[in-house]
Amino acid sequence: MNTTDRAAETMERILNPRRVAVVGVTSSGFGFGSGILSSLISIGFDGELFPVNPKGGSIHGLDIRTSVEAIPGDIDFAIIALPAHLVPDALESCRRKGAAGAEILSAGFRESGTPEGAALEERVRAIAARGIRVIGPNCFGVYSPRGGLTLLPGPALSREAGRFAFLSQSGGHTIDIAHMGTWHGIGFSAAISFGNGADLRETELLEYFGRDPQTDIIGMYIEGVDDGRCFYSRLRDVCAGKPVIVYKGGLSEAGGKAVASHTASMGGSRVIWDSLLRQCNAVSVDSIPAMADTALAFTRLPWRRYRGISIVGGGGALGVAAADAADAYGMELPVLAADLQEAIMALLPKPGSSAANPIDVANPYVPANILRDVLLLAARDERVDIQVLVQLLYHYKAALGMFSNPPLEEIVPVEALADAAREAVDAGGKPVVAVLPNHLRGADSMDVEKLMRSARAAFLSRGIPVFDDLGSAVRSIGNVSRYMAVRERRGNAVSP
Amino acid sequence: MNTTDRAAETMERILNPRRVAVVGVTSSGFGFGSGILSSLISIGFDGELFPVNPKGGSIHGLDIRTSVEAIPGDIDFAIIALPAHLVPDALESCRRKGAAGAEILSAGFRESGTPEGAALEERVRAIAARGIRVIGPNCFGVYSPRGGLTLLPGPALSREAGRFAFLSQSGGHTIDIAHMGTWHGIGFSAAISFGNGADLRETELLEYFGRDPQTDIIGMYIEGVDDGRCFYSRLRDVCAGKPVIVYKGGLSEAGGKAVASHTASMGGSRVIWDSLLRQCNAVSVDSIPAMADTALAFTRLPWRRYRGISIVGGGGALGVAAADAADAYGMELPVLAADLQEAIMALLPKPGSSAANPIDVANPYVPANILRDVLLLAARDERVDIQVLVQLLYHYKAALGMFSNPPLEEIVPVEALADAAREAVDAGGKPVVAVLPNHLRGADSMDVEKLMRSARAAFLSRGIPVFDDLGSAVRSIGNVSRYMAVRERRGNAVSP
Numbered sequence: 001m002n003t004t005d006r007a008a009e010t011m012e013r014i015l016n017p018r019r020v021a022v023v024g025v026t027s028s029g030f031g032f033g034s035g036i037l038s039s040l041i042s043i044g045f046d047g048e049l050f051p052v053n054p055k056g057g058s059i060h061g062l063d064i065r066t067s068v069e070a071i072p073g074d075i076d077f078a079i080i081a082l083p084a085h086l087v088p089d090a091l092e093s094c095r096r097k098g099a100a101g102a103e104i105l106s107a108g109f110r111e112s113g114t115p116e117g118a119a120l121e122e123r124v125r126a127i128a129a130r131g132i133r134v135i136g137p138n139c140f141g142v143y144s145p146r147g148g149l150t151l152l153p154g155p156a157l158s159r160e161a162g163r164f165a166f167l168s169q170s171g172g173h174t175i176d177i178a179h180m181g182t183w184h185g186i187g188f189s190a191a192i193s194f195g196n197g198a199d200l201r202e203t204e205l206l207e208y209f210g211r212d213p214q215t216d217i218i219g220m221y222i223e224g225v226d227d228g229r230c231f232y233s234r235l236r237d238v239c240a241g242k243p244v245i246v247y248k249g250g251l252s253e254a255g256g257k258a259v260a261s262h263t264a265s266m267g268g269s270r271v272i273w274d275s276l277l278r279q280c281n282a283v284s285v286d287s288i289p290a291m292a293d294t295a296l297a298f299t300r301l302p303w304r305r306y307r308g309i310s311i312v313g314g315g316g317a318l319g320v321a322a323a324d325a326a327d328a329y330g331m332e333l334p335v336l337a338a339d340l341q342e343a344i345m346a347l348l349p350k351p352g353s354s355a356a357n358p359i360d361v362a363n364p365y366v367p368a369n370i371l372r373d374v375l376l377l378a379a380r381d382e383r384v385d386i387q388v389l390v391q392l393l394y395h396y397k398a399a400l401g402m403f404s405n406p407p408l409e410e411i412v413p414v415e416a417l418a419d420a421a422r423e424a425v426d427a428g429g430k431p432v433v434a435v436l437p438n439h440l441r442g443a444d445s446m447d448v449e450k451l452m453r454s455a456r457a458a459f460l461s462r463g464i465p466v467f468d469d470l471g472s473a474v475r476s477i478g479n480v481s482r483y484m485a486v487r488e489r490r491g492n493a494v495s496p
Numbered sequence: 497m498n499t500t501d502r503a504a505e506t507m508e509r510i511l512n513p514r515r516v517a518v519v520g521v522t523s524s525g526f527g528f529g530s531g532i533l534s535s536l537i538s539i540g541f542d543g544e545l546f547p548v549n550p551k552g553g554s555i556h557g558l559d560i561r562t563s564v565e566a567i568p569g570d571i572d573f574a575i576i577a578l579p580a581h582l583v584p585d586a587l588e589s590c591r592r593k594g595a596a597g598a599e600i601l602s603a604g605f606r607e608s609g610t611p612e613g614a615a616l617e618e619r620v621r622a623i624a625a626r627g628i629r630v631i632g633p634n635c636f637g638v639y640s641p642r643g644g645l646t647l648l649p650g651p652a653l654s655r656e657a658g659r660f661a662f663l664s665q666s667g668g669h670t671i672d673i674a675h676m677g678t679w680h681g682i683g684f685s686a687a688i689s690f691g692n693g694a695d696l697r698e699t700e701l702l703e704y705f706g707r708d709p710q711t712d713i714i715g716m717y718i719e720g721v722d723d724g725r726c727f728y729s730r731l732r733d734v735c736a737g738k739p740v741i742v743y744k745g746g747l748s749e750a751g752g753k754a755v756a757s758h759t760a761s762m763g764g765s766r767v768i769w770d771s772l773l774r775q776c777n778a779v780s781v782d783s784i785p786a787m788a789d790t791a792l793a794f795t796r797l798p799w800r801r802y803r804g805i806s807i808v809g810g811g812g813a814l815g816v817a818a819a820d821a822a823d824a825y826g827m828e829l830p831v832l833a834a835d836l837q838e839a840i841m842a843l844l845p846k847p848g849s850s851a852a853n854p855i856d857v858a859n860p861y862v863p864a865n866i867l868r869d870v871l872l873l874a875a876r877d878e879r880v881d882i883q884v885l886v887q888l889l890y891h892y893k894a895a896l897g898m899f900s901n902p903p904l905e906e907i908v909p910v911e912a913l914a915d916a917a918r919e920a921v922d923a924g925g926k927p928v929v930a931v932l933p934n935h936l937r938g939a940d941s942m943d944v945e946k947l948m949r950s951a952r953a954a955f956l957s958r959g960i961p962v963f964d965d966l967g968s969a970v971r972s973i974g975n976v977s978r979y980m981a982v983r984e985r986r987g988n989a990v991s992p
Contacts, residue, residue, distance in 0.1 A: 039894075053843035084847060107858075108847035138848070153894040170813030172888075176935040179890070223816060249816040252823030256965030287817070287967060288935075317666030320719060320745040321783070349578060351604035352634070362603070392668075394675070398535075398649040439672040439784075442679035443949045446942065453939045471783060 004211070010133055011208050013100035015190055016077035016147035017045040021068055021097070024106075026082035027057040033081035034059065035153050036141070042155035045148035049278050051301050051345040052090075052177050068093035075099045077149075079141065084108030085116075086229065087137065088123040099484025101200075103469050104136035105324050110196050111138050121198050128199035139195030140171030143178050145188055146214075160169055162187015164295045165203060166211040168221035170249070171195060173288050177219070183453070185460045186295045189215040203231045210238035217298045219245045219291050236280040240492045243303075243483050245283045248273050275324040281486040283479045290475070297476035300465040301386070301431050305488060306481040308334040309474065311358035312374055313435070314366075317360025318470050322388065325471050329478025330485070333357045334383035344377050357384075364395035368413050372420035379428030387432045388473055389421055393455055394440040394448050408447040409454065418458035425464070434459045434466045435473045500707070506629055507704050509596035511686055512643035513572035514543040517564055518595070520602075523553040528601050529577035530555065531649050531901035532637070538651035541644035546571065548586075564589035571595045573645075575637065580604030581612075583633065584619040597696075600632035601648050606692050607634050617694050624695035634665030635691025639674050641684055642710075647671050653742040658683015660791045661705040663698060664717035666745070667691060669784050673715070679949070681956045682791045685711040699727045706734035713794045715741045715787050732776040736988045739799075739979050741779040741790050744769050777982040779975045786971070789963055793972035796961040797882070797927050801984060802977040804830040804879040805970065807854035808870055809886025809931070812864075814966050815854025818884065821967050825974025826981070829853045830879035836945045840873050845934050853880075860891035864909055868916035875924030883924075884969055885917055886931040887953055890944050893936055904943040905950065914954035921960070930962045931969045 020040070024033035041060055050071045050359050051064045058064055065071050068078070068090060075189035078094040080087055084106050094102050109121040121137065128134040135142055142150045146162040151174060158181045168174045168186065174193035181188050189212065194201050202225055209215045218238065225231040250256045251270040277284045297455070309331055323333050324490055336357045344355035347370050353362035358371055359374060371389065378384055392460050396412045419434045436455055440448045456466045516536070520529035533547055537556055546567045547560045554560055561567050564574070564586060574590040576583055580602050590598050605617040617633065624630040631638055636647045641657040647670060654677045664670045664674035664683065670689035677684050690697050698721055705711045714734065721727040734740055746752045747766040773780045781787050805827055807818050808992065821827050832840070832853045840851035843866050855870060867885065874880055892908045917928045932951055936944045952962045963969035 106847070111850075112847065153891065155894055170816075172810065172813050178932075179935045182936070183941075221813070223813075249813060250820065253822045255816050255820035255823060287965075289965075314668065317668050317717070317719075317745060320666075320751050324746065324748045324751035327751060351602065351608065354607075395649065398651055437672075439675040440678070441676075441949065443946075444952060445679075446946060446949075449945050450939075450942060453937065453942075457939060469783075469785075489740075 007204075007208060008211065010100045011073070013076045014133065014135075014142065015144040015149070017100075017149070019050070019073070019075045020045070020047060021050045021052055021071055021075050021078040021094060021099070021303060022081070023052040023068060023078055023094070025051040025053050025059055025064060027053070027055065027059055027064065029059065031081065032152055033079070036081060036150075038077055039150045039153060039155040040148070043148055043150045044159060045156060047148070062485065065456065068097055071097060078102040081105045084120050084137070088120060088127060090123060091127050091132065091134065095127060095130060099132055101133040101135065103139065103141040104134060105139060105141055106136075107138045109137045109198070121196060124198045134199035135192060136195045139470060140174055143174070143188060143191040151178055151191070151193060154178060156182065158182045158187065160187055161214070162299065163189055163214065163216040163298060164219060165189045165212065165215040165217070166191040167205045167209070168193050168222045169195065169197065170221050173221045176288050177292055180292045183456070184292050184296060185465055186292055186299055197226065201226055203234050206238055206244070207234050208236070210242060215242070217243050217245070217295055219247075219295055221247045221249065221288070221291075223249050232276055232280065235282055239281045240487070240490070243283055243298050244280075245285055245291055245479070246277055247287065247291050248277070249287050275414040281483060281490070283483050285479070290472070292357055293472045293476040294479045296465045297433075297480050300463060301433070301477070301480055303480060303484050305485045306331055306477055308332055308381075308385050309477065310334075310336070310363065310378040310381070310384045310387045311390065311470070312371065312378065312387060313358070314361055314364045314392050317437040319360065319392055322358060322470050322474050325474035326478065329475070329482055331474070331478055331481060333436060334381065336378060336381050336384075338379050340381055344374050347373055364392040365399065368416035368420040371417065372423050375420070375424035376428045377433060379424065379430045384430060386477055387424070387430060388435060388470065389432055390435045390437075390470060391417060391455070393436060393451055394438050396451070397440055397445065397448050407458070408451050412455075414453055414455045414458045417455070417473040418462050418464065421459060421464045422462040433473050433477065434464050435468070435470050436466055437469050503700075503704060504707065505597045508631065509572045510638065511640040513596070513645070515546070515569070515571045516541070516543060517546045517548055517567055517571050517590060517595070518577070519548040519558060519574055519576040519590070520562060521547040521549050521555055523549070523551065523555055523560065525555065527577065529575070529650055532575055532601065532646075534576060534651055535646045535651040536644070539644055539646045539654060543644070557609040564593055567593060574598040575601065577601045580616050580633070583987060584616060584623060587620060587623050587628065587630070591623060591626060594597045595628055598632065599630040599635065599637040600630060601635060601637055602632075602648055603634045605627070605633045605694070617692060620694045630695035631688060632691045633694060636670055636689040639670070639684060645672055647687070647689060650674060652678065654678045654683065656683055657685060657710070658795065659685055659710065659712040660686045660715060660795060661708065661711040661713070663685040663701045663705070664689050664714040665691065665693065665719045667716050669717045672784050672859060673788055676788045679952070680788050680792060681961055682795055693722065697722055699723060699730050702727070702734055702740070703730050706738060708745070711738070713741070713791055714738050714751055715743075715791055717743045717787075719745050719746065728776065731778055735777040736983070736986070739779055739794050740776075741781055741787055741975070742773055742789050743781050743783065743920060744773070777979060777986070779979050781940060781975070786968070788969045789972040790975045792961045793929075793976050797929070797973070797976055799976060799980050801981045802827055802881040802973055804828060804881050805973065806832070806874040806877070806880045807886065807966070808857065808867065808874065809854070810857055810860045810888050811948070814886055815856065818966050818970050821970035822974065825971070825978055827970070827974055827977060830877065831875060832877050832880075836873050836877055840870050843869055860888040862914040863894065864912035867913065868919050871916070871920035871928060872924045875920065875926045879928060882973060883920070883926055883928045884931060884966065885928055886933075886966060887913060887951070889932060890934050890936045892947070893941065893944050904947050907948055908951075910947070910951045910954050913951070914960065916959050917955060917960045918958040928960055929969050929973065930960050931964070931966050932962055935963050941952055
């Protein structure tokens with residue numbers, strides 16, 4: 001077995017373990033160890049769990065073992081949530097128990113800025129070097145929908161596996177984006193919060209998920225890298241075959257200082273990072289919502305270059321914003337052919353509508369079948385590569401008064417609108433994305449929120465990605481397009 | 497009476513009219529005219545309403561007059577929602593009836609790109625020149641909380657007047673931000689959608705609200721201006737005394753083309769606009785949510801320069817993002833004095849917390865009184881000018897399992913958290929803003945959404961502005977700070 005195969009086998013045992021020790025539970029049920037144990041049970045981990053605490057006892061009907069050594073047989077993976085000074089010995093015990101890896105949730109290592117913390121982290125690193133891969137310390141751990149592993153605290157993450165791997169120095173960002181997996185339309189092959197990164201960190205994880213056949217898209221939150229040259233080389237290799245979406249935190253001088261106290265990494269300047277990411281053809285984003293939106297676009301859209309976008313929806317100003325956003329990605333809103341404009345205008349309410357592109361449908365209550373026909377007509381223009389359907393569903397709330405106030409969901413044809421988008425994709429042959437903004441967020445508009453959520457689910461279940469606002473939609477499409485444009489130029493434009 | 501006084505008197509009759517004609521209702525109750533009439537009744541307009549349609553009849557218990565002339569006595573204001581070709585004659589009738597102004601909701605004028613449309617708009621302009629001020633055409637009209645006027649369609653806008661005036665070429669943006677006035681913490685002196693701007697438009701409106709004693713902050717969505725030199729001069733004057741927040745649409749080449757078809761304006765290049773806005777000390781934003789957030793900061797925070805920010809909350813990565821955002825505005829996260837750090841650390845759970853600034857409180861369940869004490873300690877550092885309290889309330893959802901699943905609102909101390917922020921402001925003497933992100937937006941997390949909304953209301957009712965994410969909070973504080981820094985340099989730094 002070569003090194004790569006062995007590394008893959010090790011990662012498989014980490015991401016899909018059968019026997020897991022949870023070291024540092026309390027019988028009271030409070031604390032990180034007990035929290036992660038409850039979360040594993042909630043999410044339905046179906047291997048064997050071995051809680052450990054020197055005092056023994058039981059928790060959730062499981063015997064608490066008094067030591068790692070007291071666990072019968074070998075283990076695959078360990079979750080360690082002990083005070084920092086107890087971690088190295090526990091880790092060594094796990095190694096002797098044959099664990100392929102361990103995640104160390106505890107803080108109090110290098111990030112504390114103390115000599116004791118640094119020394120403890122050195123001990124962890126030394127034990128890892130003897131044959132157990134370590135995730136952390138100072139992290140939220142591993143989320144593996146397939147394996148049933150979850151983050152701290154993550155009792156309600158989705159068990160449906162997807163094809164997006166997220167790798168992060170920040171536990172907060174990891175839990176946030178993992179939560180988004182329950183509703184946003186992105187699904188994870190894994191999400192790994194590696195915190196201080198004493199052992200496994202950005203470069204090796206990138207290499208593994210770059211080869212992982214279950215991962216198509218990789219996202220990374222990076223504060224600093226351990227070995228710039230090596231990371232650069234891997235990133236460039238991986239980006240040739242899979243998009244890697246990078247959110248680099250701490251690019252300002254002040255941000256760099258904050259990085260140092262957060263994960264004790266060296267940041268690096270904005271100029272260097274921008275240039276490095278561009279050369280590698282990594283996709284750069286500046287927030288976790290932008291990361292999720294871009295991952296959604298790569299998940300649900302064909303990977304290709306998009307040059308022309310048509311916008312269908314209410315409001316001319318939206319078209320202006322879309323055109324501004326598109327321009328930054330070398331995309332445009334082509335003026336539709338005159339005969340198509342005429343055919344579209346014949347379908348729309350007048351006056352107030354316009355069909356030049358953006359196609360302003362003039363009011364928010366245009367029926368779904370008309371919208372479908374408008375999308376199909378616009379798709380016939382060969383300069384249109386992708387379409388954006390903007391639905392201002394919150395305006396239905398204002399219309400309730402006209403209909404003696406029935407529940408909002410009864411008057412908004414959510415399923416029909418989602419069907420219209422799907423039919424337009426199927427018959428028109430061009431992808432459609434939906435934009436569902438909501439500006440009604442008062443306590444008296446919970447019905448609008450509920451409506452937005454069913455609408456999102458309706459579109460997603462038909463394979464139509466949904467964005468909160470037009471700018472995010474256009475930027476996410478632009479990220480796919482720009483990534484593929486570079487691959488075309490470099491001659492590796494085959495999508496999976 | 498001088499010209500300025502006369503203009504003010506005219507605007508007062510437009511914003512606070514007693515007798516209003518609604519020209520173009522249908523007895524069926526459908527269409528723009530009937531929609532705006534219902535909206536005026538819903539919102540509680542308490543002057544006299546005169547619906548007009550040649551067929552007569554009645555609507556909502558009001559007689560429909562067969563013509564403008566058939567209205568008994570004079571009118572102050574008219575709302576015109578007729579097919580475009582009927583508009584000029586109706587407008588002339590309104591002028592003869594003594595109306596100070598009219599809003600023309602109808603489309604089909606210059607924006608249609610036809611010679612007929614352009615000719616109709618010229619006629620409107622000529623009538624306006626004879627003594628009636630026109631808002632529109634192709635607009636959503638005037639929202640005046642004090643006067644009880646509302647937009648199309650705007651039955652549920654707030655009647656509580658505030659001190660923010662919004663002026664916009666886009667009706668969509670106007671209705672969106674006006675809706676935000678019901679929950680976001682911004683309140684309006686007026687919001688005016690002027691569409692094609694055949695008569696009243698950016699420069700005169702800016703001048704009026706610049707002098708208006710009921711307006712402290714002005715927001716503008718601009719696609720293009722009519723007279724650049726004159727606008728520039730007014731903008732510079734007004735910015736010396738009141739912040740003017742400008743969202744300029746159509747700055748890209750493609751966006752400029754979209755502008756032309758939306759409101760038939762000439763856009764102007766990005767370089768020229770950026771330089772113009774900077775020279776005038778206008779506050780530039782790039783979206784309507786950013787406009788609202790910046791208006792909120794100017795509404796709720798002291799107008800001054802902010803140099804140092806302290807961040808209190810869970811998650812080190814948030815501090816990294818905050819430092820990056822602050823840096824762009826010449827602000828920083830000063831490292832707190834050693835004695836304050838020590839005192840703060842004594843209050844926080846360990847390990848995992850840190851007090852250097854950002855103050856990472858290590859878990860999302862830290863009690864309100866501890867957070868208050870942490871804020872008060874950080875306020876004692878003289879380099880801290882303002883504080884940001886980040887509350888990741890959605891994490892309480894994960895904790896429900898530990899408490900046999902009570903309703904979420906029972907376990908989250910929303911009022912106590914808001915009290916803590918208020919007490920910190922009162923006793924510490926430094927403003928506090930709250931950040932309440934929510935990444936749990938699935939159909940099964942409506943309880944989290946409800947919680948977020950009560951939390952927002954609780955903070956706002958205590959004068960604490962709330963933002964959705966840390967980046968928006970820091971940028972909005974930065975906009976106040978940068979604006980006041982320029983005023984200081986120019987020697988007009990007195991806030992109202």
